[in-house]
Amino acid sequence: MWWMLVDNEKAITEALAADLGRHEFEALTSDLHGLKTDILEHLNHVEEWAADEPARIRKEPLGVVLVIGAWNFPFLLTLQPVVAAITAGCCVAVKPPELSVASQNLMQDLVGRYLGPEAIRLVTGGPQETTKLLELKFNHIFFTGSTKVAKYVAAAAAKHLTPTVLELGGQGPAIVTAKADIDLAAKRIAYAKFLNAGQICLSVNHVFVNPEVHDAFVKRLQHWTQQFSGGESSHMCKIVNKRNFNRLSGLLGETSGEVFQASGKKGDNMLSPTVVTDVSIDDSLLSEELFGPICPVIKATYNDAVRQTNSGPHPLAIYIFSSDGSEIDYVLQNTISGGVTINDVLMHYGVPGAPFGGVGDSGQGYYHGKYGFMAFTHQRTILEMPTWMDKLMAFRYPPFDMKNMKNFVVKNNLGFRRGETMEDQVVGGSRGQSIMGLGRIWGPARLCASVLGLGYLANKILVSRALNHGTKAYFDWNKEIVLVTGGSGGIGGETVQQLASKGIRVVVLDVLALNYKAPSNVHYYKCDLTNYEQLQEVAGRIKSEVGEPTVVVANAGVCRGKPLLKATKQDIDLTIGVNTLGLIWTIKTFLPAMVSRNHGHLLIVASQTGFLATVGITDYAASKSAAIAIYEGLHTEIKHVHKATAVRLSCVSPSHVQTQMFTGVKSVPGMSTMTTEYLANKICGILLSGRGQNIIVPAAAGMSPWVRVLPDWVRVLLQDAAAPAFTDLKPHDPFKKTA
Known part of the structure; x- marks a missing residue:
């Protein structure tokens, strides 16, 4: 796949330009760079991720899996989970997004030439073909798209008890407090709305701004919006199709807010970045996920912003702009979201080694790096018991002796009394009772226990017998x-x-x-x-x-x-x-x-x-x-x-x-x-x-x-x-x- 991307970089950027009007720079940095980075991470760590763990935990491929991609980043969001599935050892059926026609056609050609058909097959088509695919029994389904379609995918998967990862979206807010760097916040939020014409699941949906800095923020937001999109030479992307263009235009026509629309190049499905102020909570622009270059601005303190955010489904991302740690902590402690970026936008998506995913209506499950590998992997626990252990475990066989119940007693190691809570205790470190805490076996005995890999119960019995001379009291x-x-x-x-x-x-x-x-x-x-x-x-x-x-x-x-x-x-x-x-x-x-x-x-x-x-x-x-x-x-x-x-x-x-x-x-x-x-x-x-x-x-x-x-x-x-x-x-x- 790496060489497929390298050899066909120009063709891929041209396909993205045809589908979305995406500039070459944006196509390279968004789609190709992220995908190539993920391939390298998988190649560098696959042996580590796939290695058996003590006890043993063997990572085994789930089998034949289905990946359904998204049209807004057709190569990245389709092939990134495919990389994880292949690394895990799965065979993959891939359904590329039909709305990105040029990208779909190119992907079909390239995958057939570069990747073995015994490991990966592409299925093209629209909703009818997708529905037929979902009727089949897969071992795992990975879907990227809207919450509405995800419900159909989840329902179809449930019929076969097929596990899923659902990467969705939501109405992710930006919260700008009075202690934010106003110009920087405006610049970065305008960038989020400009990138791919706001057609990003992680994009800022709307902005809550403290009333004290509202006017100054709006002025800078309008400035940067015009700066990024002005003129016929604008690098602005287009809306993917007429239906979505009409949807966004309709929402914009129904708003009761004050509309500022930047000038920019004209053309089919081109919608200039738009800032809308004086927006009320019940405005049309807040009725659904916008997924476009429209930025509603609402006057609200960060406390009010938190309350309003919590009144709806959990978003995929929240963006906090503030220089005050207490304000940031308040938002983090009182909200739930897939991820958070502080004083910037989108950046948490690309953190190496970190999971990416939503929560609730914004998704379920994670991927990226090891988390993607694990999504397509079954962790199989394997324990080989020595035959000589049967003498130590003889108490488990009938006829039963209630005196042997002591071997199964779970002792109270809570560390606090009835009526107390964990917060009543100030104890450093973990509360967990480790094998090390059951007894100190010195020198060769401890080394022997480690080498033999004795289980928890066996170790507990051996320690107890040694410390109590094998007698009862x-x-x-x-x-x-x-x-x-x-x-x-x-x-x-x-x-x-x-x-x-x-x-x-x-x-x-x-x-x-x-x-x-x-x-x-x-x-x-x-x-x-x-x-x-x-x-x-x-x-x-x-x-x-x-x-x-x-x-x-x-x-x-x-x-x-x-x-x-x-x-x-x-x-x-x-x-x-x-x-x-x-x-x-x-x-x-x-x-x-x-x-x-x-x-x-x-x-x-x-x-x-x-x-x-x-x-x-x-x-x-x-x-x-x-x-x-x-x-x-x-x-x-x-x-x-x-x-x-x-x-x-x-x-x-x-x-x-x-x-x-x-x-x-x-x-x-x-x-x-x-x-x-x-x-x-x-x-x-x-x-x-x-x-x-x-x-x-x-x-x-x-x-x-x-x-x-x-x-x-x-x-x-x-x-x-x-x-x-x-x-x-x-x-x-x-x-x-x-x-």
């Missing part, structure tokens, strides 16, 4: 006692309150007083976790007054926020004392009872800084890295030393959480931020599941552990990127031990 929450360290506020405080709201008994260990009103099932004990003897004494009181804790949330943490060389001995004693020694003393105090009963759950709140240290938090990061190591080591000891495989161990590594301890953290690109409520909800979800888990929060940050195996230059780049967030860290100091 049952928790009776009417009897369990949960102990939370650092539960006076922040993450711990929110966790306490969420658990207490479910009727669970909770014990709080903290050196600080509670900053919330505790219900009767919450028991507070003041304790310095760095003092092992004091902790033992308080633990004895808890056991005698409340009972033996069966679940421990090791949440207590301190960050002094100073570079290591500027931190005092007191700073480091406090950080390492609470975050590391306090964690160890807590474990040694409460875990032995769980081990002896082979029942319980220890959850350690670590941090993603345990994988990547940066400015001001070196000692804190070291303590959190130690927490992760303690979790991993304990997990192995529980199994091999204590044989208490029903005791659950979990580790939660969050990113930045909005607590008083980190109020000085600055936001940097790529850093996730979450509320204490969000993280507490995750913690409670793990506890209530009764299963040990090792998760990154949010799940979108699931690649954090990989920092340890990435090249050093990557690690340094990540540290440099994070440094600005912590360079001036002034965390909340509840202890007031140091300056």
Whole structure:
């Protein structure tokens, strides 16, 4: 097809001149340039687009397809979808537009000479031939034309359940606000109405202009309209036929507005570009899509323009002219259209790699580049299951055991409670639960999982079995006692309150007083976790007054926020004392009872800084890295030393959480931020599941552990990127031990 266009450039431009009176420059830039650009994009990317994807997703041609072109750009709008269909591997029946007689005849000759008949066939004729074509069963129909005809095409396709792409039009407005560049807006809108005599589905149908700048805009619009079309040497196109010429002339004759018509060359079906002002909303010119060189101008603010636009079908395009971002955002947020160009016209049509299509009455489906390729492609999912997987999946076969339902439970990973909305939460990154977030499988195991391409369910089962030693554990929450360290506020405080709201008994260990009103099932004990003897004494009181804790949330943490060389001995004693020694003393105090009963759950709140240290938090990061190591080591000891495989161990590594301890953290690109409520909800979800888990929060940050195996230059780049967030860290100091 490329050589067909190159070899016959002169013949094609002559055919377009005969059909539409189109100047050679316009024919080359509009029809041929766009078509050749699309061919190159398909040739350059077809291997990439057609390649199988993991899992696998194979792209297969839909089969024999029908393409019905449009007369206003007969080569571009007919052959562009043909390029996509051929690239996808389809055989194409092509119906060129009969109104562009010269173009149709030339296309019939060229396609027969340049393109193989086994791949593409042309069918010429009028509505009768098109109707006969639509009675046949195609695997896909691509239609470009009017909304009225599209309804017949869609109805015919529906009889065979044939998918369609419908590229239509609509009454696309231009909205000119008081803050627009008036002369530039007028020039570009006049150009849109001049190009192909306004016979473009994307053309400006009418203009809304702010009353403050209306007169100035109209003056410049009239100037540019005359400039583009004046004189006998005008490059103005003609209207395609007498019927459309009479239709436009009739609408113009019925208008109640003031008509300004530019002078220009005369001839059959020549209609000079026309500006009509003082147009009311119910004017004849706004009764239908104009598809011609008539430009009605309506006085309206951008707010009124939006309301009026929304009162009709969704347009194919909206053009906004303004220098005020808030005005532009208002229009974008409050309208629906196929596409938008800001401070210009038509340009979004040619953006490489972007989809083009309408919405509602202006069309359905997309094309251009990859989107055109996909329109003619079936995405076929192919999964080859290893035979050895049958042992892991044996629970699915009858006779059924309801205990196996746990393999199908969809856990609540919403990240918010009943009654809350997503807007109530401030969480960076994706909310989606990725496989990375289900558990961190280190080194060869993770690599093996990737290579084998294990499915989501299989991976979930393997992770869960590994973290829970292949055993089951049952928790009776009417009897369990949960102990939370650092539960006076922040993450711990929110966790306490969420658990207490479910009727669970909770014990709080903290050196600080509670900053919330505790219900009767919450028991507070003041304790310095760095003092092992004091902790033992308080633990004895808890056991005698409340009972033996069966679940421990090791949440207590301190960050002094100073570079290591500027931190005092007191700073480091406090950080390492609470975050590391306090964690160890807590474990040694409460875990032995769980081990002896082979029942319980220890959850350690670590941090993603345990994988990547940066400015001001070196000692804190070291303590959190130690927490992760303690979790991993304990997990192995529980199994091999204590044989208490029903005791659950979990580790939660969050990113930045909005607590008083980190109020000085600055936001940097790529850093996730979450509320204490969000993280507490995750913690409670793990506890209530009764299963040990090792998760990154949010799940979108699931690649954090990989920092340890990435090249050093990557690690340094990540540290440099994070440094600005912590360079001036002034965390909340509840202890007031140091300056």
